Amino acid sequence: xxxxxxxxxxxxxxxxxxxxxxxxxxxxxxxxxxxxxxxxxxxxxxxxxxxxxxxxxxxxxxxxxxxxxxxxxxxxxxxxxxxxxxxxxxxxxxxxxxxxxxxxxxxxxxxxxxxxxxxxxxxxxxxxxxxxxxxxxxxxxxxxxxxxxxxxxxxxxxxxxxxxxxxxxxxxxxxxxxxxxxxxxxxxxxxxxxxxxxxxxxxxxxxxxx
Numbered sequence: 001x002x003x004x005x006x007x008x009x010x011x012x013x014x015x016x017x018x019x020x021x022x023x024x025x026x027x028x029x030x031x032x033x034x035x036x037x038x039x040x041x042x043x044x045x046x047x048x049x050x051x052x053x054x055x056x057x058x059x060x061x062x063x064x065x066x067x068x069x070x071x072x073x074x075x076x077x078x079x080x081x082x083x084x085x086x087x088x089x090x091x092x093x094x095x096x097x098x099x100x101x102x103x104x105x106x107x108x109x110x111x112x113x114x115x116x117x118x119x120x121x122x123x124x125x126x127x128x129x130x131x132x133x134x135x136x137x138x139x140x141x142x143x144x145x146x147x148x149x150x151x152x153x154x155x156x157x158x159x160x161x162x163x164x165x166x167x168x169x170x171x172x173x174x175x176x177x178x179x180x181x182x183x184x185x186x187x188x189x190x191x192x193x194x195x196x197x198x199x200x201x202x203x204x205x206x207x208x209x210x
Contacts, residue, residue: 013202014073016066017044018059020081021105024123029080029102029191036195040202043075049082050120050128052137059086063094076201081105081163081186089141091150098201099152102188103160104168108138111163147175155194157184 015037017030024030025044034042043066047058067073074097079087084104091099105111115130122128146152154172156165158180169178179197181190188194 014041014043014075015198015202016075016077017042018077018079018083018087019044019049020083021049022120022122029188032191033078033195036192037199037202050122050134052141055086056089056141059090060093063090067094076100076198078102078198079104080188082108086141088143088146092143092148099150100155100198101152101168102155102194103157103163103165103186104154105163106168106171107142109135146172152176153197154178155188156180157188157190158182159184160186162186
């Protein structure tokens with residue numbers, strides 16, 4: 001996890017970044033968010049995205065510690081791909097000022113099925129096999145109905161070659177703010193445009209929710 005120093009007068013200007021599968025807190029997105037959103041604090045969390053129960057345990061411990069140390073804080077959270085999947089789950093258990101989802105993998109049990117048997121490697125060099133058990137272990141952390149008032153923004157590119165953007169569009173059609181770009185890819189080419197929206201929120205200029 002990336003260390004941070006928090007200014008005592010701030011309460012809602014922090015952003016927490018949750019990386020995707022096989023990525024890390026030192027990814028391009030994490031670095032870009034830190035650079036472009038300064039001086040707002042950006043914290044990126046390392047966690048085992050390929051082990052759902054452990055992933056949720058590590059992330060839950062992180063948010064419990066963060067919120068316990070800083071009473072009244074409500075960080076904004078941005079999750080990319082599988083990080084969006086976990087962020088969606090955690091937003092129902094911790095107080096976030098806003099949840100941003102970049103090309104999120106909201107139904108990983110269907111997404112990964114075509115990769116059963118493949119060997120993947122995490123950013124930290126750990127190899128693992130995509131199995132039926134691994135896929136099914138994601139199901140307990142899905143959110144059946146996200147229309148519960150949690151303020152959320154979907155950041156989607158229709159050119160995503162890994163995840164069909166229409167899945168997230170359909171799931172959040174009645175309850176989230178959708179920002180959708182033509183073209184792009186799973187790496188997300190419109191990050192700088194999205195950062196301006198996030199900056200407005202952190203600066204207190206965008207508090208209206210979805």
